[in-house]
Amino acid sequence: MDSALIPKGLKRCPTWQFLLGLGVVGVVLAWGIYAMLLCWFKGLNQTNMNDYYGFALWIWADLAVIALGGGAFFSGLLRYIIGKDELKAIINYAVVIGFICYTSALLILAIDVGQPLRGWFIFWHANVHSMLTEVAFCLSCYLGVLTIEYIPLILENRQLNKVSFFHHLAHNMHETMAVFAATGAFLSFFHQGSLGGVAGVLYGRPFAFREGLLIWPWTFFLFTWSAAAYGPCFTLFVTWITEKITRKKLVKDNVVELLAKISGWMIFTYTIAKICDTTRWANMLAPSLGQTLSNFYTNNAFYGYWILFSEVILGGLVPAIILISPTLRKRSTWRVTALFLAIMGICLNRWVMVLQVMAVPVMPFDQWVLYIPSWQEVATTILPVAYGIILIMISYRYLPIFPQEAELNPIAPNDVPVTHGDAAVAAEPATV
């Protein structure tokens, strides 16, 4: 039915299989949309947020997807500015994943503000003393950059590309992509950093507060560094999942190993910096503010030293060592394990910097307050995941996302899809 839209020389699953997949994920999407509408029409009383937790599950999800989406800006920087040409085999997918992450982040914020119709207030009535204003500015602009990076991919669809203007527009956008990539890196540096800065300037909360350079606390630099380091891990991990689902090799090993190696060294240097920061904070800064390390990790039902170990060692040092070791990096099992641990590590880091900050008692009469999200919060947090899967399914089916796919998966002449009708496409049962 839709074979005329499928890129030339590539095989995709039958239309019914594709629609069935869309339908299954669509049910989850509908559940999330229902919860989102509840939040918009009934208000934030649908959540379990309270005076302790002004920031909750949504802001963790927001920070996590923004960090994971960092693969787009860092891969773009490596490809267009530093000149790592091998990465052109994966940069399209990094852009798609980044686009999904950033649209998800803005969607979550649109739910979190409670009054999305007033979202423009932050631009017009900007509080220029707030790091979150800077985050809002850069986040919106960077989504614009990602949209510009995604548009040429859409225009390269087999049918759209037949329109001469679209063909030239896609070509010209590719030609000028370095300008957009540089702008994206500039914007990402500041909004990733400012998200960390928001926690670091909370001088009333010794768990989060850090000293720094001029107006920027160390968390500013650690957040930017970690997004650049861990973002490519998410890109590689999603690529691996896509390869498993489609049962195809989509990117050559040398490309995957190059990005994994760069990511490994970035994680390693980040983890060293994080350990230095944690050591100084635990031994000097926190005691100077009247707290000790044990105050942050004991006397409660959830937050123990395990979370610090899981974040820094299991989700930092271990994946870094695996990814910088040529022998381990080449082995798929080790590499994927490292990618998974890294993603877990960065998500834990964002959880700690958003939610543990709120949980730790500050005043002598305070007590630990743990947080359990409502189902509406959970549903609206899963909503972007469903949306992301659907966008990946559609993009993979109709757009030439992986330049090496045709070379890695040659099809026999009698397997070439028929342009009108999907009889030949239906012969391939295993691909999505």
Added chain:
Amino acid sequence: MFPFSFEWVWDAGHMVFHGGLWYALSIIGLGITYCVIKAAIDTGNEKDGGHHDV
């Protein structure tokens, strides 16, 4: 916010924040305008009547 808005104050905060925003928006806007205009010119210059066969 623009300098002619009643809330505007000529201080470092407003100039840095909004200057950065306009700077980024200008680059994005100019870049995309250049691409669109050049694509229109390229399409016009194409000899085969504007139909590109892939």
